[in-house]
Amino acid sequence: MLDLSNITKVxxxxxxxxxxxxxxxxxxxNKxxxxxxxxxxxxxxxxxxxxxxGTYPVTNGKIIFDGTDITASPEYKRAMTIGRIFQDPTKGTAANMSIEDNMITAESKGMKGLRISLNNEKREHFRSLLQFIGLQDRLKDNVGLLSGGQRQALTLLMTVMSRPKMLLLDEHTAALDPRNAQIVMDLTEHFIAEYKLTALMVTHNMQFAINFGNRLIMMDEGTIILDVSGEEKSKLTVEELVRLFKNLRNKTYANDEALLTKE
Ligand SMILES: Nc1ncnc2c1ncn2[C@@H]1O[C@H](COP(=O)(O)OP(=O)(O)O)[C@@H](O)[C@H]1O
Ligand SMILES: [Mg+2]
Known part of the structure; x- marks a missing residue:
């Protein structure tokens, strides 16, 4: 599904x-x-x-997505198939537009630019989707009126409505209080399963990283130092993960003269 080869960014x-x-x-x-x-x-x-x-160009390397080389493809084109959610709940939605207008924009994106109009049938459909996040009676409210948690839940819903093939979630619950963070995480799990999405999720919560998904990657100083999946992943504990991190770092440093001489 996505292949990154020899990617360097300076x-x-x-x-x-x-x-x-x-x-x-x-x-x-993998898909x-x-x-x-x-x-x-x-x-x-x-x-x-x-x-x-595609926010920044690579310095070196190649990115293949779904069999196509997208290394030089502009961000707006990639956004048609790669959905991204940030930590900041204000980033994914337009504050001074109503919920329904935000949703129609998201759905149009999913229809790959085909114009769709807002009629009562469409409103019913939106209402049923909004039921997931408890906002079914607020179609005409401006998004700016929502709480951070509600807004991030709406961003997630809208991102899924735009029918991406892949989701990139960058600490998307980190700015929320624990209760809302849990709600948005449950929704994330629900949508990934329902739409059979491929997803990459950055999280600071180690326990969460162990429990969620089929694969876990650890990064350090611009490299991937650990990549575990399946049973090996689900058997991990936070302590084991921290221990692995220390070991791997030492190993990397001990074996890598370039890193040693840098200091
Ligand atoms: N736009 C940028 N301009 C200059 N340096 C950057 C930029 N974005 C990231 N960096 C640097 O690249 C390194 C990796 O940053 P980042 O990818 O944001 O780390 P992470 O998300 O893991 O915290 C950091 O040293 C950071 O300062
Ligand atoms: Mg970051």
Whole structure:
């Protein structure tokens, strides 16, 4: 489904601020994979998403999506098939538009640009979808009136309505209180299963990363240092994960002269 080959991203190359955010990353994502991504701050998780969605060009490497080379394809084109949700609940919806107008925009995107109009039949359909997130009676309310949790739930619903093949979730519950975070996570699980989506999800919650999805990836300093799936993943504990992280880091440092000489 998604193949990243030898992906490198260097910010400000050739300057004193030069920063290698991703260092020769290779990742093969199978259709239906639900992958949790963990790793310390600055390890390159968001950069990985920025390169997959085309926000930034790669410095080196190739991105194949569904058999097509999309390395040079613009962000707006990739957005037709790759849905992305950010930590900030205000990012995925238009505050000064009603819920129904936001939804019609999302559905039009799913119809690949075909114009659809808002009639009573459509409103009924939206109402039934909104029932999932408890907003069925608020079609005409402006999105700006919603709480962060409601807004993130709506963003999730709208993203799914736009019929992506892949979801990129970048700590999308981190800004919510624990109760709303759980609601949005349950919805995420529900939509991924219902629409058989392939998903990559960045999370800081290690326990969550162990429980959710079929595969877990750990990043550090711009590289993937751990990639476990299936039974191996579900048997993990948080302590084991932390231990693995320490071991892998030491191993990487001990074996990699380039890293040692950097210090
Ligand atoms: N737009 C940018 N310009 C310059 N440096 C960036 C940019 N985005 C990310 N970086 C740098 O790349 C590294 C990886 O960042 P990021 O991918 O955001 O990490 P994570 O999401 O894992 O916390 C960091 O050192 C960060 O400062
Ligand atoms: Mg990030």
């Amino acid at each position: 910010f400000y190359p050739g300057t004193v601020n030069e920063k290698m955010a991703l260092d020769n990353v290779n990742l093969h994502v 239906g994979d639900v992958i949790c991504i963990v790793g310390s701050n600055g390890s390159g998780k968001s950069t990985l998403f920025n390169l997959i969605s």
